Amino acid sequence: MTSQRYDRPAKVLKDPAKLSFDYVPERLVHREKQMERLWMIFRPVLESGVSQTALLIGNVGTGKTATSKRFCLDLVKRGSETGKPMDFVVVNCRQRSTESSVLLRLVTHFDERFPDRGFSTAEMLRTLHKHVEKRKMHLVVVLDEADVLLRKGAGDIIYHLSRFDEEKIGAKSSMSLILISQKYLLDMLDPASLSTFRRANVITFDRYGGEELRDIVADRVELAFYPDTVPPESVDLIADASAEWGDARFAIEILEKAGMLAEEEGLPQVAPENVRAAKALTYSVVTWSKVEQLDIQKKFVLLAVARSLKDHAYVTTRDVEKNYQVAAEEYGERARGHTQFWAYLQSIANEGLAETKVSGDPSGGRTTYISVPDIPVKALREMLENMLGEKE
Numbered sequence: 001m002t003s004q005r006y007d008r009p010a011k012v013l014k015d016p017a018k019l020s021f022d023y024v025p026e027r028l029v030h031r032e033k034q035m036e037r038l039w040m041i042f043r044p045v046l047e048s049g050v051s052q053t054a055l056l057i058g059n060v061g062t063g064k065t066a067t068s069k070r071f072c073l074d075l076v077k078r079g080s081e082t083g084k085p086m087d088f089v090v091v092n093c094r095q096r097s098t099e100s101s102v103l104l105r106l107v108t109h110f111d112e113r114f115p116d117r118g119f120s121t122a123e124m125l126r127t128l129h130k131h132v133e134k135r136k137m138h139l140v141v142v143l144d145e146a147d148v149l150l151r152k153g154a155g156d157i158i159y160h161l162s163r164f165d166e167e168k169i170g171a172k173s174s175m176s177l178i179l180i181s182q183k184y185l186l187d188m189l190d191p192a193s194l195s196t197f198r199r200a201n202v203i204t205f206d207r208y209g210g211e212e213l214r215d216i217v218a219d220r221v222e223l224a225f226y227p228d229t230v231p232p233e234s235v236d237l238i239a240d241a242s243a244e245w246g247d248a249r250f251a252i253e254i255l256e257k258a259g260m261l262a263e264e265e266g267l268p269q270v271a272p273e274n275v276r277a278a279k280a281l282t283y284s285v286v287t288w289s290k291v292e293q294l295d296i297q298k299k300f301v302l303l304a305v306a307r308s309l310k311d312h313a314y315v316t317t318r319d320v321e322k323n324y325q326v327a328a329e330e331y332g333e334r335a336r337g338h339t340q341f342w343a344y345l346q347s348i349a350n351e352g353l354a355e356t357k358v359s360g361d362p363s364g365g366r367t368t369y370i371s372v373p374d375i376p377v378k379a380l381r382e383m384l385e386n387m388l389g390e391k392e
Contacts, residue, residue, distance in 0.1 A: 004140025011229070012262050012270055018224035019256040021249060024069045029219045030212045031063045036075045037203045038071045043178065045138060046075075046084055049172030053162060053197045061247030065090070067205070070140050075140065085137035093148045099157040101129065102149070106141065125160060132174045139175050146179040150188045156188065162196040207246025214239035216248050217255055225259065230270045233313035234258070237275045240355060241373035253280045272313035277376045285352040286375040292311045292387060294348070297336060299328045299384055301344045305354050306369055306381040314369040317345065318357075332386055345370070 017023060028035065044050045056064045072088035079086030089109045096102050103124040107114045110131035119127070132139050141161055149155055164175040177196075181251075186197055195357065217238050238258070242251035253272075257278035262270045280286070294302065304323035306316040312326065321341050324376045328335035336344070349356050355371050372380060 004280075010226075010263055011266065011268055012225055013259045014226045015224050016259070016309075019220060019252055019259070021252075022081075024066055024073065025219070025223065026070075027219075028063060028067055028070050028117070030206075030208065031067050034063070034067050034203050034205060034344070035071060037305050038067070039106060041201050042071075042075065045176055046079060046082060047087075049138065050140075051082075051165060051173035052132045052201070054178050054201045054203060055070070055184075055197065056178065056205060057182065057184055058247075059182060059207055059246065061245065061249040061251075062205035062207055063248060064205050065144055066101045067287045068144075070179060072140055072142065072241045079138070083149065084273070085135060087135075087137050088139070088142060088211040090139040090142040090144060090270065093143055096152060098154050099154050099160075100124070100155075102143070102157050103130050104375060106272075107131070110135075121157075121160075129164075137174070138172075140178060141175060142178045142180065144180045145182075145273050147183055147185045150185060155188070156192065157191065159193040159199075162193055179197055208248055209246065210242075210312075212242040213242055213246070213251050217251050220252055220255060224255075225270075229268065230259075231318050234272055234275050237313045237371060237373050240371060241275070241279045250282070251283055257281055272309070273376050273378065275313070279373050280379075283303060284374050286372075286380065288383065291353065291380075291383060295354075296331075296333065296388075297328070297340075298344050298348055299388060300324055300331070300333065300335070301341065302348055302353060303327045303381065303384040303388070305348075305372060306377040306384065308370075309372055309377045310381075314371050317342070317368045317370060318320050320370055 017271070018025075037055065041054050042052050045052050056068060058064050072090075076086045079101060089106055091102050091105045093102065099121050103117060103121060104114070107124050107127050110128075114127070141160075143149065146158065149193070151156060157315050158177070158179070161177050162173060164234065165173045174293075184202070185288055186194060186199060186202070189197065214235060217235050221235060238251055238254050241254055242248075254275065255278075258270050258274040261274045261277055267274070289300065293298070301324050303318045304313075304327050307327070308319045321338065325335040326340060328338055335341070345354070345356070348354050352374070353372070355373060357371075358366050358368050360366055
């Protein structure tokens with residue numbers, strides 16, 4: 001029976017690799033402006049063979065690394081089309097936080113058999129020079145999380161790479177440098193390194209908004225899932241669940257886990273409940289202790305939310321208020337009026353136990369929708385019913 005479960009064909013996930021953090025889409029949604037800036041900065045590399053530098057800054061999950069990889073892939077392709085050989089190497093400086101380890105990564109890009117010890121920084125730089133000159137190419141080095149190098153006192157490597165062709169006279173440059181950091185780090189550079197960086201070449205990556213995250217998730221759904229297996233309400237729920245951080249990686253991780261949960265259950269679609277479970281597995285703020293400290297009326301309201309959401313991603317306050325009145329009666333308590341109910345709901349939302357959003361409707365009115373993206377509503381309902389005890 002178990003083997004049949006593992007052998008059955010996928011119903012929702014068409015290509016899970018498209019959800020990997022290492023996957024670089026052909027088109028980066030909502031990062032067009034940053035790509036345009038990079039092309040503007042690096043145009044002289046293709047046209048005149050001069051070196052360039054750039055700094056990409058932004059929070060985790062804002063597309064810095066993906067944008068740099070997409071740009072470098074496109075740059076190599078453009079160079080090939082115009083007869084100007086280009087190549088690039090991405091170095092994660094959190095994993096390689098010393099000068100020698102960074103240089104080893106660059107040298108082994110050309111020679112995988114190069115020894116991992118026994119060579120000085122100067123010797124590895126000379127070896128790197130020989131490889132680049134032999135191939136008559138322009139190499140773009142991307143130092144991801146470059147601020148780690150500076151914090152660990154390994155900033156000299158930035159100086160060496162930014163002045164890679166300093167001894168050449170009249171010849172075309174053979175290396176450009178892109179730094180990626182969560183923080184503005186130019187002020188951390190020594191004056192000699194800073195002189196090669198133009199402050200105008202700083203590209204900022206702001207956190208994604210809710211609508212932008214929705215577009216990103218929808219784009220990955222199209223790439224990774226079979227048609228019509230991720231309904232719009234599940235996409236909306238993922239976007240809302242990750243909007244607090246503006247983190248596309250977080251959104252894609254929830255999408256991936258939700259898809260895997262749907263596959264495990266043999267479902268034809270990724271349901272809102274799969275999304276909630278995926279969010280809880282990834283990062284949950286709903287805990288037993290947090291729910292337990294609510295007073296009894298707020299517990300009734302939260303129970304009403306959980307019951308209302310049984311088969312939905314979002315419900316209206318009207319639906320929840322009806323279920324709140326029923327829940328209070330079930331447990332022998334008097335339900336409070338609308339104004340107090342609304343205050344309870346806002347308090348629960350402020351605690352992060354539910355989310356509310358206001359949306360316009362065709363009649364010109366405004367409707368408040370409620371969701372629980374952080375925990376499966378079945379688990380929340382059972383948790384609350386256990387706390388409240390047996391019905392009278």
